[in-house]
Amino acid sequence: MKAKSRKLALGIMALAVQAALAAMPLAARAQDVPDAASLTNPTSFVELGATYASRDSNKFGEYNGLYDKGGSFLGNFGLKGGDAYGQGFGIRRWELEGYDLGTTSRELRGSVEDQGRWSLGFGYDQLRHMLTDGYQTPSQGSMGGNSFVLPPSFGVVNTATGSNGTQGLIPTQVQSFRTVDIYSERQNASFNAGYDLDQNWNFKFSYDRLDQSGAKPISAASDAFNPGPGGYNYRGEAIALLMTPTSYKTDTFSLAANWTGDKGYATASYVASLFHDDNTGWSFSNPYVRGATDPATGTNPGAAFPVDTMSTPPSNQVHQLNLTGGYALSPATRLAGGLSYSRNTQNESFAGSYTTTPDTMPLLPVGSLDALVENTHADLKLTQQATRALNLSAGLIYNERNNKTPVNTYTFLDLGGGAQTVTNIPMSHKRTQLQLAGDYRLTRSQRLHLGYEHEDVKRWCNDPAANNAQGVLSATNAGYYTTASCVQVPENKDNKLDLGYRLKASDAVDLKLGYAYSRRTAEVNPSFYNPMQANNQGFENFGYLAFFDASRKENSYKAGVNWQASAKLNLGLTGKLTKDDYDSTLGVQQGDAKSLNLDVSYSVSENSIVAAYGTWQKRTRDLLTGYDRNAVALVTTLWTNSLADEDTTLGLSGKQKGLMGGRLELQEDLTYSLGKAGYSTALITAPAAAGNLSSGDLPDIRSEMTRLRLSGTYQLDKAAQVVMGFVHQKLKADDYYYNAYQLGFTPTTLMPTNQQAPNYSVNVVYAAYRYSFR
């Protein structure tokens, strides 16, 4: 008996040991792997460090805040908390984050909410958009200001025939040029709040204030003024690239009520957008004299130069009401739709938007426009799961822009000093779209899509004065009027058919094919007279139509295949071709766009992945037009212009985790892009007089960008990391656009700015200490 007891006792001990051995791994496991707390609770972090950029470049720092050589503070943080985490019972959640705090691209965001009850949030975002590199101007006046004058000591620029004008600025004039970095800065502050009344109702409010400052480069052409200061003849249509102020404020308010029921849902909202421009215009000097008896370039006129005025965008408002909703008529049938109505108004005083001398306007019909555009939108869509394999949808969309702005006739002097009388033409249009589609599952792995869309666009002018502003019939151009009329193409109709096919050929292969055909027709107003001109140049030639409303056929083809070649290797290939053929006798004749893309990704291991891609894109456009003017018969002196825009983009990236005993993580990204756009002009039939004609191929607008980004994160301990990175970015650009702005090479009536195509090679290093905590 004693032996049996010993055996039993030993058995218990063995079991106890076995239990302990079984349990210990459990205890040990609970400490080695991420525990539940680390997965269910948020991690906050603070990151402090520094960045260093190797050189100044406004183009490199166009948006990222790193436009100056040197160091800057690097600060990022993300803080989270609340009792809604960690498998608890709470619903409170809060978050505060900030990024790029040391640059002009900084942002700050915060929110707090009781989930399912209420929420509050705020945001601040800054963006400085650097617009020029090396822009120079002799004009006095700060960037962001509204006055760009030249002192009399600058001296006139003589542009009389035979003079070399701005090509021959004298040394004192050249020395007065200064370099200005033009930028436009946005600061966006926002606030939002939400409240859940119950399971069905919630309300949302948001306010956004967009504050824009700085300037943008814009051309300004002078007014003729004869005789002007000094008794000289100042010419019009002479050009300077100056800095229009962008001192704007946009306040946007939105209030929405959302209802959700068992079968339906609806949202009613009001949105207001109030735009204010601090300026109505800006002024600039005209130093250009043109008379044969006017003095040489550099001569002080003895009095201030004439001052011309350029307008700025008028302050305006939009108030919009929206209603959207949906309802499940049955489990298989759903209806969704929306209505929207808005009033867009503008009544900025005309004062300050035109040159008072010499553009005196004693017959200004009104002091401001009192403009009103009503925008209406309606949409309705019915979808039905007709059978297990068939889905159908039918939709209708209506958009209308109804311009009810008053029409008046304005008398002014054009740039050359000629008196013009023009009636404003407020334009309206509406677009109605009918969309029908069916999706059919041929088999478990094959789907077919068939869609049809009909679109009708109508254009008109409300005011009879605008519609009938044709004036009298032209004596020289039969069938045409001498002043303006409304639109050239009062109606377009477009019918589109599209087909799609998807095949899951195997667990590893997906295939997609698509084709669409669209036919747009234009109803042409045979008596159209271009409203932008009120003299005998104001008509388009016989048979000429603008591309965006001309009749055309469009064929689009799409194909794509994705192959999961193995557990580690995935390849994707897609291609697209769109061809447009226009019916216009003159105008854009055809255009096409092609693209091809290959993506490859390879999982080297659980902790390492490599990916590469290549994209090729090409777009072409062919234009046929005429040199002479003829409103009633086809011109015979024809010329063509072709555009070819081609891009190649290559990318290679990698990520490695778990290096150096799990402490080090690396990321690499290499991108190369080459873009070329070129124009080619050919004369089909040369006119009798050569004039300013030229033909041939323009140099390509070319840009080649290479970017290498390397980053690494090293875990010092459980909470602390060191983050380091290196960026090398190089841009080589060539653009004939800048040729005209070089001193000595400008047109004689265009002030140089000496801007160059952006080229840079910049290295950036950064290092930061990141502390993470819960």
Place this chain on the structure above:
Amino acid sequence: MNAIRRALLACALLGAVGAAAAQTASGPLPDLGGGHRATAQKGLKRDAVCTRCHDEMDPKPILAIYQTKHGARGDARTPDCQTCHGESMKHLKGDPNVKGRAAPDVVFGKGAFKVSDDKLREEVCLACHKGTARTHWDGGQHATNGVACNNCHRIHSAHDRVRDRKTQTEVCFGCHKEQRADTHKISTHPIDAGKVVCSDCHNPHGSAGPKLLKKNTVNETCWQCHAEKRGPFLWEHQPVNEACTNCHTPHGSNITPLLKSRPPFLCDECHDGPHNSRTPYGTGAAGIQGGLLPAGANPNSNAVGRACMNCHVMVHGSNSPAGAYLHR
């Protein structure tokens, strides 16, 4: 009992206590306080059906869902595992007809089981996420192309990349390759800088606007940031009224600023007779350096630099009474 046996017994007892402690630390039903306790406990009890297997040891960070709104158990609306993945009885209890473990009723991601049909996956989400931004989901471009909610969203992850402005574009570029290439061109919106992201203009959940734009029209979308172009102006420019995309291409361009073509050739696509739009410009548009014109020649300011826009500056519209020809 000798010393060895006492030691072994002590180890066994300590080990068992340690195991119990560890089990409690990672147990599915922690001790909860008051307030939303009942709601949370009910939800966690339902979750435990799944989390007793799919715990912190799971190769995917399943439990990270508790950092998200989908894991806030104190909110009565929050779904539990089976709300989204289905009751999954065969997965839980076994299916004699299936070798190994049967799949859950709804499988969202690639893994051991075949992914469920996109319609089934999206219906799960739309059962709660009705209306507002998803009003036009049915029949929309993503829905008809087999893109379901979790193709873009990561529900179990603490960081849903598509909802974070810093990482959103990477998700969209997973399918939209042309737009990825466009953002590397010389003229772009600040997409790479993270200041403008896809959802600032597009509503990927469906829209009555063209190309899934979040507003009713192209222009209304652009005016969110560019209200200075809204007008209405005294002198309008017709292609501007109808669509900004008549001249601009918003994802990226070789021609600044985001233009499809450059003056004078851009203007030639709509204008023929008036003024200088009838004149062909070849290499002369590149000025003296273009090679055709001799040194000392006077390049034509209708062709070089900003060409037509040297004088016709206010192409978006002018509110000046002297601006009928968009000069002022």
